[in-house]
Amino acid sequence: MTATRTPSDQSTSKPPRRPGDRIFASTARGAGILILVILAGVTAFLLYEALPALTAPAEEIPGDEGLVSYIAPLLFGTLLSATIALVVATPLAVAIALFITHYAPRRMALWLGYVVDLLAAIPSIVYGFWGITWLAPKLVPFYRWLEENLGFIPLFAGPTSATGRTMFTVGLVLAIMILPIISAISREVFLQVPTLHKEAALALGATRWEMIKMAVIPYGKSGIIGGSMLGLGRALGETMAVAIILSVSGGITFNLISSGNPSTIAANVALEFPESTGIDVNTLIASGLALFLITLGVNMLARWIVNRRADFSGAN
Amino acid sequence: MSVQTPPTPLSGAGAATPMQQRVEGTLPRWAPTAVFAGAAVAAALLSGFNIALFVIYTVVLGTLAVYVVSRVREGRRRAADRTVTSIVTSAFGIAMVPLVALIWEVVSRGAERLDAEFFTASLYGIIGEGGGAYHALMGTLIITGLTTLISVPIGLMTAIYLVEYAQGRLKRAITFFVDVMTGIPSIVAGLFAYALFVLIFGPGIRLGIMGAVALSVLMIPVVVRSAEEVLKLVPLELREASYALGVPKWRTITKVVIPTAIAGIGTGVTLAIARVIGETAPLLITVGITNATNFDPFDGRMATLPVYAYYQLTQPGVPPEFAIDRAWTAALLLIMLVMGLNVVARLISRFFAPKTGR
Numbered sequence: 001m002t003a004t005r006t007p008s009d010q011s012t013s014k015p016p017r018r019p020g021d022r023i024f025a026s027t028a029r030g031a032g033i034l035i036l037v038i039l040a041g042v043t044a045f046l047l048y049e050a051l052p053a054l055t056a057p058a059e060e061i062p063g064d065e066g067l068v069s070y071i072a073p074l075l076f077g078t079l080l081s082a083t084i085a086l087v088v089a090t091p092l093a094v095a096i097a098l099f100i101t102h103y104a105p106r107r108m109a110l111w112l113g114y115v116v117d118l119l120a121a122i123p124s125i126v127y128g129f130w131g132i133t134w135l136a137p138k139l140v141p142f143y144r145w146l147e148e149n150l151g152f153i154p155l156f157a158g159p160t161s162a163t164g165r166t167m168f169t170v171g172l173v174l175a176i177m178i179l180p181i182i183s184a185i186s187r188e189v190f191l192q193v194p195t196l197h198k199e200a201a202l203a204l205g206a207t208r209w210e211m212i213k214m215a216v217i218p219y220g221k222s223g224i225i226g227g228s229m230l231g232l233g234r235a236l237g238e239t240m241a242v243a244i245i246l247s248v249s250g251g252i253t254f255n256l257i258s259s260g261n262p263s264t265i266a267a268n269v270a271l272e273f274p275e276s277t278g279i280d281v282n283t284l285i286a287s288g289l290a291l292f293l294i295t296l297g298v299n300m301l302a303r304w305i306v307n308r309r310a311d312f313s314g315a316n
Numbered sequence: 317m318s319v320q321t322p323p324t325p326l327s328g329a330g331a332a333t334p335m336q337q338r339v340e341g342t343l344p345r346w347a348p349t350a351v352f353a354g355a356a357v358a359a360a361l362l363s364g365f366n367i368a369l370f371v372i373y374t375v376v377l378g379t380l381a382v383y384v385v386s387r388v389r390e391g392r393r394r395a396a397d398r399t400v401t402s403i404v405t406s407a408f409g410i411a412m413v414p415l416v417a418l419i420w421e422v423v424s425r426g427a428e429r430l431d432a433e434f435f436t437a438s439l440y441g442i443i444g445e446g447g448g449a450y451h452a453l454m455g456t457l458i459i460t461g462l463t464t465l466i467s468v469p470i471g472l473m474t475a476i477y478l479v480e481y482a483q484g485r486l487k488r489a490i491t492f493f494v495d496v497m498t499g500i501p502s503i504v505a506g507l508f509a510y511a512l513f514v515l516i517f518g519p520g521i522r523l524g525i526m527g528a529v530a531l532s533v534l535m536i537p538v539v540v541r542s543a544e545e546v547l548k549l550v551p552l553e554l555r556e557a558s559y560a561l562g563v564p565k566w567r568t569i570t571k572v573v574i575p576t577a578i579a580g581i582g583t584g585v586t587l588a589i590a591r592v593i594g595e596t597a598p599l600l601i602t603v604g605i606t607n608a609t610n611f612d613p614f615d616g617r618m619a620t621l622p623v624y625a626y627y628q629l630t631q632p633g634v635p636p637e638f639a640i641d642r643a644w645t646a647a648l649l650l651i652m653l654v655m656g657l658n659v660v661a662r663l664i665s666r667f668f669a670p671k672t673g674r
Contacts, residue, residue: 024566025481031473032482032490035540038533039493042504045511095407103404112408119415121654123594124502125622126647129629130418133425142369176414207397230499237501239597240626266503266597273601277520288507292500299499303492 050286060279071287073251077262082235084171085178090228093182101190120180128244131173136164143257154254161259165247168256173241178231189223190216222305229302233295242267265291343389352378375406426648429641439607445638449646451609452624458613459620460593462528463535468585471539479547480569497537505533506598522604524613530598535588542584546577579668583661590657594650596622621646
C-alpha cells in the first residue's frame with residue numbers, strides 16, 4: 001500500500017453534479033451492490049433448492065439413512081483430502097517462496113515466479129487426466145513400500161490399490177494445485193519484510209538461514225497462515241481432478257493407500273448430478289450448500305488474517 | 317527486495333572476491349552442486365528409475381551429504397545454512413517435476429489427433445474413429461463470450477465504484493465480499509445457476525446461458541480485483557487536471573481514467589477469461605453435453621471443450637482408444653487456449669501500457 005491518498009478521499013475538488021454524473025454514479029453503485037446481491041442469491045437459491053432434501057423423510061435420501069449419514073462420509077473425504085493437500089503444500093510453497101525471494105538470482109526471480117504461476121493456469125480437468133495416467137501408476141511402488149515398512153500406522157495399512165487411485169494421490173494432486181496460491185501470497189509478504197530488519201541480522205553475523213529465521217519468517221507468518229487457508233479453501237472445493245482420479249467405494253476410513261475411499265462433496269456432485277432427478281438433485285444441492293458454507297467460513301477467516309497483516313505493513 | 321549475500325558472513329556482505337571465497341574452512345562454490353549430482357546418481361541406482369522414489373532419494377541423500385560435508389569443514393551454523401539452501405532449492409525443483417511431466421504427457425498424447433478433422437468435425441454420428449471437437453470448441457467460445465459480456469460490465473463498474481466513489485462501510489463490505497467470492501468453489505457456482513434456472517424452467521433444465529451465469533459468478537470477482545488494482549494506479553494529477561478544466565466526474569472517468577488504465581484492464585480481463593475457460597464442473601452440471609453442434613445458448617444442451625474431454629475420457633465407448641485420443645487432444649487444446657490467453661495478457665500489458673511520462 002504505497003498510495004496514501006485514494007481518489008475517493010478527494011472531496012475538495014468535486015466537480016458540479018450533473019445528470020450524467022448521477023446516472024453514472026448510481027450505475028457504478030448498483031454494480032457494487034449487485035455483487036452483494038449475487039452472493040446473497042447464491043445462499044438463498046441453494047437453500048431454497050436444498051429445502052426438500054432437508055425436510056424429506058430419511059428413507060427417500062440416497063442410501064436410505066437420511067441426509068446426515070449421506071453427507072458425513074463425503075464431508076470426511078473432503079476434509080481428509082484437503083488436509084493432506086495442505087500438509088504437503090504449505091512447507092513446499094513456503095520453501096519455494098523463500099527460494100524465489102531470497103535465494104534465486106534476482107534477474108531470474110521474476111521468471112521463476114511466472115513458472116510457478118503456470119501451475120495455477122492449468123485447468124483442473126487436465127490435472128485429473130495427468131493424475132490418473134501418469135502420477136497414480138508411478139506412486140504404486142511407493143505405496144507398496146509404505147505398506148511394507150510403515151503398515152503399522154493406520155494411514156498406510158493397505159492393502160495397496162493396484163491402480164494408485166487413492167486418497168493420498170488425490171491429496172498430492174490437490175497439493176500441486178494449491179501450491180501456486182500459497183507461494184504467491186507468501187512471496188508477497190516476504191517481499192514486504194523491511195530491508196533494515198534483514199540487513200541488521202546480516203550485520204550481526206547471521207547466516208542467510210538465521211536471517212530468514214529471525215527477520216523474514218516472523219514477519220511473514222500471518223501471510224503464510226492466510227495463504228495456506230486460501231489454499232485450503234481451494235482444495236476443499238476442487239472438483240474435476242478428484243472426480244477423475246479417486247476410486248470411490250466405502251465410507252469413512254483413514255486408510256490413505258487402499259482402493260476404498262470416501263468421495264468428496266464436490267466430486268460426488270460432479271459424478272452424480274448429470275444422472276440424478278427428483279429428490280436426489282435436492283440432496284446434492286444440500287451437500288453443495290454444506291460445502292459452500294465451509295469454504296465461505298475458511299475464506300472469510302483467511303481474508304481476515306491476510307487483511308490484518310496488510311494493516312500493519314505500513315512499516316516500510 | 318531480495319538481499320543477495322553469500323552464505324559466508326565472515327567474507328563480507330556481497331563483495332566477496334573469488335580469493336575470499338576460498339578462505340580456509342569454507343567449501344568451494346561448486347561443492348553443493350557436485351554433492352547433489354552424486355546423490356542423484358546414487359538415487360538413480362537405488363530407486364531403479366522409479367520417478368517418485370528417485371526424487372525422494374535425491375533430495376534426502378543430497379541434503380544429508382551437504383550437511384555432513386559442511387559440518388566437517390565449516391561448523392554447525394554454516395552447515396545448517398547450507399542444509400536450508402539445499403532444501404529450498406530442491407523444493408523448487410520438486411515443484412517443477414509435475415509441471416514438466418504434465419505438459420510433456422499432454423503434448424505427447426494430445427498431438428496425435430491435432431489434425432484438421434478435429435477442428436472441423438463434430439461427434440454427430442461418430443462411432444469409433446474420426447470425429448472432432450468443432451461443436452465443443454464453438455460451445456466453449458460462445459459460453460465464454462457470453463460470460464465475458466456479463467462479467468466485464470459488472471466487474472468494471474464495481475471496480476470504478478470502489479475506486480472512484482465508494483466510502484465507508486459499503487466499500488469495506490463490497491471489497492471483503494469480492495475477496496470471499498473469489499473463493500467460491502466452481503461446483504457451487506454451477507449449483508447456484510442450476511438452482512436459479514430450475515425455478516423458471518423446471519427440473520432437468522440444461523442451457524448454454526446457465527453455464528455463462530455460473531462462470532460469471534467465478535469471473536466477476538477476478539475482473540473486479542484486477543481492474544481495481546490498475547484504476548488505483550492512475551495518477552491523481554490526471555483526474556485533477558480534468559476537473560480543473562470543468563469536466564464532469566463521469567466524463568473524467570470515461571475519457572481520462574479508463575483510457576489511461578485500458579492496458580491493465582485488458583490484461584486483467586484476459587487473465588480472467590483464462591481462469592474460466594478451463595472450468596469443467598459448473599458446465600458439467602448446467603450445460604451438459606451433446607454430440608451435435610448447437611450454436612444457440614438459449615436452447616438446449618451444448619458441448620464445451622472441458623466437458624467434452626471429461627466424457628471422452630471417462631465414457632469412451634467401444635473401442636475406447638479413439639475417444640481417449642480425442643480427450644487428450646481436447647486437453648491439449650485447453651492448455652493451449654489458457655497459455656495463449658496468458659501470453660496475450662502479457663503482450664497487452666507490454667504494448668498498450670500508458671505513455672504518461674511518469
